[in-house]
Amino acid sequence: xxxxxxxxxxxxxxxxxxxxxxxxxxxxxxxxxxxxxxxxxxxxxxxxxxxxxxxxxxxxxxxxxxxxxxxxxxxxxxxxxxxxxx
Amino acid sequence: xxxxxxxxxxxxxxxxxxxxxxxxxxxxxxxxxxxxxxxxxxxxxxxxxxxxxxxxxxxxxxxxxxxxxxxxxxxxxxxxxxxxxxxxxxxxxxxxxxxxxxxxxxxxxxxxxxxxxxxxxxxxxxxxxxxxxxxxxxxxxxxxxxxxxxxxxxxxxxxxxxxxxxxxxxxxxxxxxxxxxxxxxxxxxxxxxxxxxxxxxxxxxxxxxxxxxxxxxxxxxxxxxxxxxxxxxxxxxxxxxxxxxxxxxxxxxxxxxxxxxxxxxxxxxxxxxxxxxxxxxxxxxxxxxxxxxxxxxxxxxxxxxxxxxxxxxxxxxxxxxxxxxxxxxxxxxxxxxxxxxxxxxxxxxxxxxxxxxxxxxxxxxxxxxxxxxxxxxxxxxxxxxxxxxxxxxxxxxxxxxxxxxxxxxxxxxxxxxxxxxxxxxxxxxxxxxxxxxxxxxxxxxxxxxxxxxxxxxxxxxxxxxxx
Numbered sequence: 100x101x102x103x104x105x106x107x108x109x110x111x112x113x114x115x116x117x118x119x120x121x122x123x124x125x126x127x128x129x130x131x132x133x134x135x136x137x138x139x140x141x142x143x144x145x146x147x148x149x150x151x152x153x154x155x156x157x158x159x160x161x162x163x164x165x166x167x168x169x170x171x172x173x174x175x176x177x178x179x180x181x182x183x184x185x
Numbered sequence: 186x187x188x189x190x191x192x193x194x195x196x197x198x199x200x201x202x203x204x205x206x207x208x209x210x211x212x213x214x215x216x217x218x219x220x221x222x223x224x225x226x227x228x229x230x231x232x233x234x235x236x237x238x239x240x241x242x243x244x245x246x247x248x249x250x251x252x253x254x255x256x257x258x259x260x261x262x263x264x265x266x267x268x269x270x271x272x273x274x275x276x277x278x279x280x281x282x283x284x285x286x287x288x289x290x291x292x293x294x295x296x297x298x299x300x301x302x303x304x305x306x307x308x309x310x311x312x313x314x315x316x317x318x319x320x321x322x323x324x325x326x327x328x329x330x331x332x333x334x335x336x337x338x339x340x341x342x343x344x345x346x347x348x349x350x351x352x353x354x355x356x357x358x359x360x361x362x363x364x365x366x367x368x369x370x371x372x373x374x375x376x377x378x379x380x381x382x383x384x385x386x387x388x389x390x391x392x393x394x395x396x397x398x399x400x401x402x403x404x405x406x407x408x409x410x411x412x413x414x415x416x417x418x419x420x421x422x423x424x425x426x427x428x429x430x431x432x433x434x435x436x437x438x439x440x441x442x443x444x445x446x447x448x449x450x451x452x453x454x455x456x457x458x459x460x461x462x463x464x465x466x467x468x469x470x471x472x473x474x475x476x477x478x479x480x481x482x483x484x485x486x487x488x489x490x491x492x493x494x495x496x497x498x499x500x501x502x503x504x505x506x507x508x509x510x511x512x513x514x515x516x517x518x519x520x521x522x523x524x525x526x527x528x529x530x531x532x533x534x535x536x537x538x539x540x541x542x543x544x545x546x547x548x549x550x551x552x553x554x555x556x557x558x559x560x561x562x563x564x565x566x567x568x569x570x571x572x573x574x575x576x577x578x579x580x581x582x583x584x585x586x587x588x589x590x591x592x593x594x595x596x597x598x599x600x601x602x603x604x605x606x607x608x609x610x611x612x613x614x615x616x617x618x619x620x621x622x623x624x625x626x627x628x629x630x631x632x633x634x635x636x637x638x639x640x641x642x643x644x645x646x647x648x649x650x651x652x
Contacts, residue, residue, distance in 0.1 A: 138532040143513055150525055157529035160590070161501050164494035165537040168544050171491055179542035180549065180602075181401055 131155050131162075193219035196649055199265040199360040199414040203307065206264030209253060213246035213264035213309065220266040220311055224358050227652055233333045233343070233352035235271050236278055237312040242266070245309045261417055263307035267361040270347045271313040272320060272396040273297040282396035283316040283346070285329045285518045286511055298393040298429070299363055299405055299422050306421035311359060314349030318520040320365060320398040321504060321527070322346040323373050323592035324572075328520040332574050335377055336650040337616055341571035344374035344592065347408070351378035354408045356652055361418055362408045365392075367399050368496055369566075369596025371406050372621060375608035376566035379617030380647045381415045381636060382408045386626045387603025388433035390419075391426035399503040400431065401542070402496065402600060410647035412636035415607065416440045419629065440630045448478055448638040451631060456564040456623075457483035459490050460595055463582040466618050467565040470611040474620045475563055477644040478635065484555060484562060492548045492598035495541035502538040505530030522589065549602040556625035561635055565595050566608045566619035599623055607632040609639055612648040620645075 135155050139146060146154070194202050194216060205211045221239055228234050249263055269275070272282040274293035281287045300310055315333040317325065325348020326332040333348035335341040336356035343352040347364025351374025354362045364371045366384040375382030383406045390405050397403055407418040423437035455475050462468040475481070505512070505527045512531065516524055555562070568581050568591065578585045581594075599606055604626060608619040624631040639645040 135529075135532065139528075142509070142531055144516075144528060144531065145513075146516055146528065150521070150528070153521070153525040154528045154532075157501075157526045158532055161498060161529055161533050164497040165533070165541075167491050167494040168498060168541050169537060171488070171544060173540075173543050173547055177543040178546050179539055180545035181542060 131159055134158070193223060195219075195223055195357045196410075197360065198411045199262060199409060199417060200411070202265050202360060203261060203263050206249065206253070207259040213249040214243065216264045216266060217242045217246040217309060217311065220359065224311070227356060227358060230339055230652065231334050231336060231352045231356045231358070232331050233315055233349040233356065233358060234268065234312045235281060235315050235330055235349070236275070238275065238310055242309050242311045245304065249307060260305070260307035262303065262421060265308045265361055266311045266359045267303060267308045267363065268312045268314050268350070268353055268359050269297070269300060269310065269363040270316045270350050270365060272316060272365060273300060273313070273363060274394040275300065275310070275313055278313060280396050281313070282320065283318040283327055283330070286515050287396070293394070295394060297395050298391045298426050302422045302424070303418065308361065308421070314347070314353055314362060316349055317346035318523045319504070319508065320346040320367060320370060321523045322589065323369065324348070324589055325351070325374060326574065334574070335571045336652060337379060337648070338571065340573055341616070342377055342574055342576075344377035344567070344571065346370040347374050350374060350408050351380060354378070354410060355380045355647065356650060360410060361414060363405060364408060365395065365398070366404045366406060366600060367402045368500060368600055369593035371404075371408065372566045372596045372606060372608040372619065373592050375408060375610065376617070376619035377571040379610040379612060380408055380410055381412055381610060382406065382608040382619070383415050383419055383629065383633070384600060384606045385419065385629050386605045388431050389605070389627070389629070390422050391429040391432045393426050393428035397507060399500050401499055401503055404600065404603070412607070412609070412633055412640050413444060415636070416444055416633050419633070435627070438627070438630070440633050443630050444634060444637050446634055448635045451560040451635065452558065453478050453480040453561045453563065453635065454482045454484035454559045455480055456486050456562050458485050459598070460486065460564040462565045462568070464569045466570050466613055467568055469613060470618045470620050471563055471565055473611055473644060474609065474639060477639055477642050480563060484559060486555065486562070486598065487551045488548055489598040491544065492601050493594065495544045495548070496597045496601040498533060498538055498541045499545070501526065501530030502533045505533070545601060552602060552604070553625070560624065560628070560631050562623040564599070564621045564623060566621045567592055568594050570613070570616035570618045595621065605629040605632055607636045609636045609645040610647050611644070612646050617648055
């Protein structure tokens with residue numbers, strides 16, 4: 100189910116097609132496992148293989164939370180909370 | 186001056202101690218001596234301290250006693266012993282932040298800003314307190330230093346991550362402590378240990394010279410056993426500090442002069458929906474406070490569950506970013522439960538984190554609209570009373586949830602947008618639990634007034650443990 104921000108801005112009123120995405124529920128387990136391995140390599144993180152399952156478990160948990168935020172449609176002009184002051 | 190038989194002031198408030206010291210009924214040195222004796226006697230049970238600053242404390246006490254002897258007027262917290270979560274810099278000690286890794290850091294060369302401010306108000310630092318590793322914790326457990334323990338049942342959690350702060354104040358070792366709160370780390374220990382805790386508005390109190398966790402969400406604040414003590418400490422610590430880039434450029438707005446105004450005339454509602462308690466103790470605590478305040482209206486905080494999720498993502502990602510270099514070089518020196526969460530956080534895609542920050546802005550605007558209708562909102566501080574140390578899960582209604590990630594279920598959506606909150610302890614038997622009094626940004630005065638009024642009615646109180 101898609102949730103929309105209540106505020107009606109110009110961009111929020113514009114209908115945009117949203118491609119189907121893999122969610123935490125639909126993403127296959129082994130894709131996360133592969134992602135953990137690839138991310139670790141990309142980030143220069145080496146770890147004991149015995150930690151892999153726990154890291155993958157925590158990443159799945161984060162992605163479940165992320166899915167809840169991701170499905171909430173915000174207007175294009177929504178500003179992120181932190182504001183840099185020059 | 187009353188010295189012999191002056192008592193150990195173990196359960197006296199900071200206000201009582203400061204008044205006695207200022208009036209010359211007891212010396213600051215006697216207070217320090219009694220406090221240190223208490224720590225020696227009880228802390229082997231509570232495990233709340235990781236360092237005791239005995240020499241420094243006696244030095245400060247002697248300065249205060251000498252000033253008193255010369256007839257000088259003493260400051261408002263004169264002689265009040267306090268301790269700080271060990272992520273605050275203390276001159277001469279490495280800032281542990283609950284970790285093994287930070288033990289290799291050089292000793293701090295200057296105190297954290299809030300320690301300086303409390304000492305300028307006459308308070309006396311007596312030590313550093315146990316905490317969850319790098320503040321990524323709601324349990325009060327620590328693999329390196331052992332768990333800080335709940336003063337009401339030593340087999341139970343103190344709550345995290347400021348577990349030592351909750352344990353030390355709730356256990357009567359000190360009347361005042363400082364902690365940090367990123368997602369609930371002041372309010373959760375306050376709830377489990379049965380004491381008062383203040384998480385001020387984001388940006389209100391300087392974080393200068395403390396070890397960070399999540400810059401977007403980190404707050405510092407006090408713990409005490411009365412609302413007045415919380416207020417005195419808070420007032421002493423307010424004010425702009427250019428050394429914390431998030432510190433708001435606002436003048437101090439002292440609350441003490443307004444504390445006795447009561448809760449009359451304030452519009453108070455109970456948070457509904459997501460915040461409706463699902464355990465008997467959480468329901469009883471909120472009902473008790475709401476009934477005393479005549480708060481018979483429910484209010485919906487929109488999208489609170491999503492707000493918690495967004496806080497979860499930002500925490501994982503920013504926390505991981507802070508630790509990335511250490512994760513590359515010293516991963517084995519972390520608590521595995523913290524390490525694996527941080528590594529997973531490092532793998533969280535930036536696009537999702539930015540989305541969470543955009544949602545944060547939207548949510549803030551929606552929640553602030555509620556404060557046009559009400560002055561304060563009540564919600565449970567924790568879903569349950571203190572779990573057993575080592576307990577992995579708890580029941581929330583029909584659902585079994587992991588303890589470590591979920592004790593902050595009700596605190597995360599509030600700190601996510603920096604609202605000020607006072608956690609007030611409801612002394613239920615056999616274990617206390619707290620209620621959050623949530624106010625609009627910069628209205629700590631409203632939450633503290635309500636807390637003080639509830640205390641005067643006897644509805645909330647820090648129960649004295651049988652230690």
